[in-house]
Amino acid sequence: MLELRDLRKSFGGFTAVGGVSLTVAPREIVAIIGPNGAGKSTLFNLVTGHIKPDSGTVRFRERDITGLAPHSICRMGLGRSFQRINIFPRLTVFQNVQAAIIAHRGHGHRLWGRSADLFRRETMALLAAIGLEDRADAVSGELSYGAQKQIELGIALASEPALLLLDEPTAGMSATETRDAIALIGRIVRERGLSLLFTEHDMEVVFSIAERIGVLHQGRLIAEGPPLEVRANADVRRVYLGGHA
């Protein structure tokens, strides 16, 4: 599904990502963990075209997508959420998700026909899936943090991706919100048969749903494998998991 080969990116003299290779198989759930500044978000930005790599390749669904523009990559079936809230704050919840559906279905260039009720059924179905159907007409920027994260997920799902990239989907959430969000993500990914690549700092979250874990440290993958194996890895314990793993 996704294959990264020896991706490198430095900013000035600082190596943010220093030769990362990683694959995500269809329907696989892979987590990237690592301390702040390990290069997780940069790695995501390299995959989704927001930053161009210095070297290395990104292959998605057997096609080389290295250096393509984000909107093209998105259209090929790669959905992503962002670490900080990244929605359309003054639009309603409905409009947020509906806009993404309009764009995905290629209706965005239509200059005629009213947009207000376009794809209402599809939008409401997606809102129901992420548990926001009764907040459809609320202004999205005024909702709780957790709800805005759900909208993020809704926008990412609207483009019917085959691979979902979630950058710290539970960042800033309370323990309860985290549990609910992870349950929701897990359910959606399995129901829709998606591949999932996500970054996370909450170990409990990672070990509860990831099938494979990559540990990023100073821009390099220092370990990669099933959760139990990674948990047992001595390097990983030293640099990241500390004493309480």
Added chain:
Amino acid sequence: MKPLPLVLWAAGLAALAAVPWLGSRFYTFIATDIVILALFATSLNLLLGYTGLVSFGHAAYFGIGAYTCAILMKTHGVPFPLALAAAPLLAGAAAAVFGFFCVRLTRIYFAMLTLAFAQIVWGICFKWNAVTGGEQGISGVPYPDLGWMSALPLVGSLRVGEQYYLVVLVVVAACLAVLKVIVDSPFGRMLTVIRENAERAEFVGIDVRRYELAAFVIAGAFAGVAGALFAIFNRGVFPDFAYWSKSAEVLIMTILGGMGQFWGPAVGAAALVLLNQQITAYTQYWPFVLGVILIVLLFAFPGGIVGTLVAAGRRLKGASRA
């Protein structure tokens, strides 16, 4: 928000169309000015209010439309309908070329580049004596041949300036209707999404630059129509039409009326023209008064005139329900 029903459109249009019979010649003159500038400001709002692009050079396309119409009609004797059709084509084409570069920049750099292109247009108008008449501009642009109107009941007895006002009204109403359809369309929704969060818009699969460019061209073309109508109304065109102060004026109208609302810029145009006319009757310090009005507006009513009225209306509705 519910779409303004067709009945209201018709009523508003009918009220404006009645001006030549109800008011004096002077009021028809003011009304023509307002209606044309309303189109100019509404075209800018497609960028400012809907796409979130601040253009400091919108007068360029107004100027190009005005010069196109004036040169075709005065110099080449082209009939009005053709000249009027050519204006948005040329203005839109210029917007496509300039916009191609502008949308590659963001925020203040975008704004500065639109200004730079507008000043180039102004420079060409100012210096290309053979075609644009240079500093003197082109005066004596003829009224369109409205002889066919004299055969009509009611309208036939009007003066040519009043007949022209009716033509302007019909053209502007049609343009505003098209703009309204555009902002309510899926394309319009994509523009709003870009305004809200361009980065996110890119990652729902929207080619942000292409949409921005499309909006820029559409806005430029409609500004061109406004310019063409104004060239005839003014009976002449001058380099000032493309000067930066003209761009600032239309920005002020849009913000004064409220860029968050479709009708805001039109109301802003009316407010600015009427205020200007009223206040200059009493004092020569119109720019000073305008400055004070703008300051009060920006601090107290950031939604502009229409935005504030709509918000007040909502509050009243909420209060009566409670």
